[in-house]
Each structure stands twice: as C-alpha cells, then as structure tokens.
Amino acid sequence: MKPLKIAIAGLGTVGVGVVKILENHKQMIADRTGRAIEIVAVSASNRGRDRGIDISGYDWSDNALDFAGRDDVEIVVELIGGSDGVAAALAQQSLSNGKSFVTANKALIAHHGTALAACAEENDVALRFEASVAGGIPIIKSIGEGLAANRINKVYGILNGTTNYMLTQMEATGKDYGEILEETKLLGYLEADPALDLDGIDAAHKLAILSSVAFGVKTSFDNVYMEGIRRIKLVDIEYARELGYRIKLLGISSLSKAGLEQRVHPCLVPKSAPIAIVDNGFNAVVVDGDPLERTFYEGRGAGEGPTASAVVADIIDIARGHRGPAFFVPVAAMTDAQPISISDRFGPYYIRLHVEEQPGVIADITAALRDEDVSLHVMLQKGSEQDGTVYVVMVTHETQELRVMNALDRIDALSSVIDKPLAIRIENL
Numbered sequence: 289m290k291p292l293k294i295a296i297a298g299l300g301t302v303g304v305g306v307v308k309i310l311e312n313h314k315q316m317i318a319d320r321t322g323r324a325i326e327i328v329a330v331s332a333s334n335r336g337r338d339r340g341i342d343i344s345g346y347d348w349s350d351n352a353l354d355f356a357g358r359d360d361v362e363i364v365v366e367l368i369g370g371s372d373g374v375a376a377a378l379a380q381q382s383l384s385n386g387k388s389f390v391t392a393n394k395a396l397i398a399h400h401g402t403a404l405a406a407c408a409e410e411n412d413v414a415l416r417f418e419a420s421v422a423g424g425i426p427i428i429k430s431i432g433e434g435l436a437a438n439r440i441n442k443v444y445g446i447l448n449g450t451t452n453y454m455l456t457q458m459e460a461t462g463k464d465y466g467e468i469l470e471e472t473k474l475l476g477y478l479e480a481d482p483a484l485d486l487d488g489i490d491a492a493h494k495l496a497i498l499s500s501v502a503f504g505v506k507t508s509f510d511n512v513y514m515e516g517i518r519r520i521k522l523v524d525i526e527y528a529r530e531l532g533y534r535i536k537l538l539g540i541s542s543l544s545k546a547g548l549e550q551r552v553h554p555c556l557v558p559k560s561a562p563i564a565i566v567d568n569g570f571n572a573v574v575v576d577g578d579p580l581e582r583t584f585y586e587g588r589g590a591g592e593g594p595t596a597s598a599v600v601a602d603i604i605d606i607a608r609g610h611r612g613p614a615f616f617v618p619v620a621a622m623t624d625a626q627p628i629s630i631s632d633r634f635g636p637y638y639i640r641l642h643v644e645e646q647p648g649v650i651a652d653i654t655a656a657l658r659d660e661d662v663s664l665h666v667m668l669q670k671g672s673e674q675d676g677t678v679y680v681v682m683v684t685h686e687t688q689e690l691r692v693m694n695a696l697d698r699i700d701a702l703s704s705v706i707d708k709p710l711a712i713r714i715e716n717l
C-alpha cells in the first residue's frame with residue numbers, strides 16, 4: 289500500500305515529539321496500520337532554529353497554509369496553537385481541500401469545533417484532536433468509542449497540569465501562592481500567557497471539548513463558567529486539610545433535563561476521592577455513565593512525549609481508514625443545550641474571611657448569612673495573625689450559590705472585613 293503522506297505545521301515541544309515518534313517507531317507503526325507514514329513537509333516560524341532533530345529530509349515551507357494545497361499530502365498536522373490566525377485558516381483550508389486534519393490545539397477546537405467538524409463531514413475527511421484534552425490520556429477515544437454504549441451524565445477532572453502542580457506544591461512545601469508561582473515560572477511550566485493556566489481558561493477549553501464528546505452538544509466555550517486559582521492562599525489549603533478536603537482546580541460538565549452545566553473553578557474535594565490524590569503535573573478525568581457508572585482515567589496531561597503520543601495515535605487512526613464524525617455523532621445530530629448559570633449551583637461552600645479581631649464582627653457576618661438563608665455546618669477560627677487580624681473559615685450546608693454570593697457581598701461591605709471574602713465550592717465526589 290502507498291505510504292500515507294503527512295505535513296506538520298509547528299515544530300515546538302509537541303511537533304518535535306511527533307517527528308521523533310514517527311521516525312523512531314516507523315516500522316512498528318507501519319506494522320500496526322498496514323501502511324507506512326511518511327512526513328513530507330514541515331513548517332515553523334524560524335527555519336534556522338536548532339530543534340535537536342534532523343529535518344533536512346523534509347520539504348520546508350515558510351507558509352504552513354501551503355500544506356492545504358499540496359496534492360501529495362493526505363493529513364495536515366497542526367501543532368502551532370491559538371484559536372484563530374494561521375491555525376484556524378490551516379484547519380479550514382485543509383479540510384475544505386479534502387485533507388484530514390489532526391491537532392493538539394484545544395483553543396481552536398473549543399472555539400471552532402462544531403464548524404470544523406461540519407467542514408470535515410462535508411469533505412468526507414477526518415478531524416481528530418485527542419491531544420487537545422488531558423494530553424496523553426486517551427480520553428476522547430475512551431468516551432467516544434469505549435463508552436459508546438453509555439449515556440454520559442457527568443464528566444469532570446483535573447484538566448490543567450500546571451495549576452495542579454502549583455496547588456500540590458503549596459501543600460507539600462507550605463509556601464504561599466506568590467512564591468510557588470515564581471518557582472513554576474522558572475521551571476517553564478506556565479503557558480506564554482499565564483492567564484490561560486491561572487484563570488482556568490485552558491481547562492475551560494478542554495472542558496468545552498469534553499462536553500461535546502460526552503453529550504453530543506455543540507461546542508460552547510462561551511458558556512463555560514471560569515474561575516482560576518489566583519485567590520487560593522496557603523491558609524485555604526491548610527484549613528481544607530483540617531476539614532478533610534484537598535483543593536483541586538476541576539472542570540465539571542453535566543447534562544440534565546435542566547440543561548448543560550459547564551464550570552471550571554477550585555473545589556474542595558474529600559481527601560478520600562480518587563481525584564484528590566492526583567498530584568503535580570498529572571491530569572485525571574472521571575466519566576459517569578449509564579450503565580457503566582464511574583470510570584477514572586489518569587495520566588500525564590502535557591509535555592513532549594505524552595502529547596505527541598496522542599497526536600500520533602490520531603494519525604494512526606486515520607491511516608487505518610477511520611473517518612467517523614469528530615464528536616462521534618454527525619454535526620446535524622449535535623444539540624444546542626440550554627446553559628445552566630453558576631448562580632443556580634446547589635451545594636455546600638467553604639468560606640474564608642479575613643477580618644479585624646474586634647467585638648461584634650462574627651455577629652455581623654452570621655447576620656448576613658442568616659438573612660440569605662445560608663446555614664453553617666462548621667465555623668473555625670484560629671489564633672490571631674501578628675497584625676491583630678484573624679481568618680475565619682466556615683462551611684455551609686447545601687445552599688444555592690446566588691444566596692452565598694449575596695451574603696458575601698454584604699459581608700464584603702463590612703468595615704471590619706479586610707480582604708474580599710472567598711468562597712470555594714465543595715464537591716463531595
């Protein structure tokens with residue numbers, strides 16, 4: 289059989305990893321697919337950059353969009369990044385020109401997944417993006433194929449390794465957020481735009497994709513509620529531990545009669561939950577389906593090897609002739625789910641207040657909570673800080689989010705309250 293010819297746009301961390309796997313495992317892959325896979329062309333920004341691999345045997349293109357027009361190329365592999373610009377143009381043009389398209393680009397799929405899937409269907413080619421969610425964990429294939437007999441109710445997980453690393457390190461070292469942030473920057477773990485990690489945007493991209501794969505809904509990144517880890521202090525991690533929890537940044541998506549809930553935010557999860565012990569750069573995804581119930585997937589969420597492993601698996605899939613719909617249902621069957629507002633979340637909350645230690649403060653705080661019908665399960669207050677202030681931590685009974693936020697607005701307005709109050713949702717997973 290003729291070799292399958294591919295072109296790779298982007299030779300950074302992931303692109304180099306893909307070239308290495310395809311070259312180093314050439315024969316094994318050919319045996320598994322029944323067809324050799326041949327890289328014919330590559331593109332990156334800077335031709336002269338030393339990438340530690342030999343690319344002299346491939347055609348070089350300064351303009352990655354050339355790949356969409358090459359007659360000999362069957363699959364275009366995009367490893368550049370960004371939701372728009374060259375990545376989006378390359379996707380659109382490649383699919384329109386009858387080329388299958390493989391990418392690790394979560395921003396691209398979160399924003400344009402449904403439209404690109406439609407374009408792939410119209411042109412009878414494949415669109416694949418396994419590496420875009422949870423790096424090396426084959427979660428998209430697991431849900432779309434392995435769990436194909438199940439109605440999925442809920443999918444959630446640790447989808448950003450960098451923030452999971454930071455939270456783990458805060459707990460392990462007893463250092464506060466600022467110090468761990470600086471160390472994480474020095475290690476090079478943060479995205480070029482750190483907001484993608486720290487504000488939950490990267491996790492939200494992945495969650496939007498997971499929602500579409502799990503529920504067959506159109507990708508709707510704009511409806512994902514997002515909150516990152518910037519406000520988590522060491523004191524929260526310590527109090528959480530004392531209360532029997534750990535703090536994790538989770539992406540949670542569920543579909544019910546009420547609609548689609550998609551949210552990314554820090555959570556208190558019971559120490560005994562499987563997800564609570566997923567540490568450092570690891571990702572984990574939990575899928576709850578009927579009839580299988582809960583399954584749990586863990587692995588490395590980023591880095592050259594894990595991410596390239598997922599990209600190459602997609603290429604192999606296409607080489608084997610698999611051309612099914614990108615989200616496992618045809619685009620015409622994908623639905624527009626009604627988004628559920630975060631204000632409607634119902635559950636317990638951890639609340640941390642930093643207040644001046646003076647008579648009447650606690651009475652004012654509890655009055656605000658009482659007026660909103662928020663009842664307390666636990667209240668903790670330890671010794672004062674050196675400056676005469678004190679942290680007060682409370683755990684509420686199950687309640688509606690809107691009520692908690694209204695109460696916190698009132699508490700924030702009290703003159704004795706120093707920092708903006710923090711509420712962290714408790715997820716008894």
Ligand SMILES: NC(=O)c1ccc[n+]([C@@H]2O[C@H](COP(=O)([O-])OP(=O)(O)OC[C@H]3O[C@@H](n4cnc5c(N)ncnc54)[C@H](OP(=O)(O)O)[C@@H]3O)[C@@H](O)[C@H]2O)c1
Nearest residue numbers: 298299300301302332333334367368369392393590591595
């Ligand atoms: N890194 C990970 O662990 C990981 C995990 C999951 C998903 N991803 C996704 O994988 C994609 C690639 O990530 P990465 O970490 O490999 O990024 P990266 O190391 O920054 O590499 C990006 C590559 O794109 C090239 N490039 C930039 N603009 C270009 C253009 N206009 N035309 C052609 N090439 C261009 C760069 O060229 P130069 O090298 O010449 O500058 C570089 O080789 C992104 O979508 C990312 O979100 C990454």
